[in-house]
Amino acid sequence: MIRRRLITLTIIVLLIGIPAGYLVISAGQSRRSGKDKEAEASAQGLREDWPSGMQRRIFELPIPGNAIGVQYYETNNWKASRMYVKFRTTSAGLDRFLSGVGTGRAALETGKVTIAERDVKITGWYFGPGVDWAGTVHKNKKPRPTQNITVNMTDPAAPVVYVVSAATP
Incomplete structure (x- = not known):
């Protein structure tokens, strides 16, 4: 009985925890990407870098x-x-x-x-x-x-x- 509850709890944690972790990582990457694009769009004058x-x-x-x-x-x-x-x-x-x-x-x-x-x-x-x-x-x-x-x-x-x-x- 305890083993069955442990397995159920593990499955629930995995079903909720993995997508939640993915969302946190994805949101962070998206936010950084937006800041890069904002910096490029607000640039005034030549940038020392290669164009994409x-x-x-x-x-x-x-x-x-x-x-x-x-x-x-x-x-x-x-x-x-x-x-x-x-x-x-x-x-x-x-x-x-x-x-x-x-x-x-x-x-x-x-x-x-x-x-x-x-x-x-x-x-x-x-x-x-x-x-x-x-x-x-x-x-x-x-x-x-x-x-x-x-x-x-x-x-x-x-x-x-x-x-x-x-x-x-």
């Missing part, structure tokens, strides 16, 4: 794996969504990035800065004299994004890439 894989796919930004100093910022409104990205890579990494976007090094025009003044104000980037700039604009049919690419070629072995990828619905 989904963001890179949406904005068609194939950042090379060897890129360093990656920074990004995303803005969204009813007219357009923009992703601002800056990173340093190698000469081969620049070629991989450009071909991944759908263009090539031959499209880069020496001395051309393709980032608009409006975007410069948002990011705080500086495109002044004394730097070997090269730029191109890679246009796609809507709804695919258009990429304005400007590269600091002062050190050809380690170029710094600035990109504004804009998607309009």
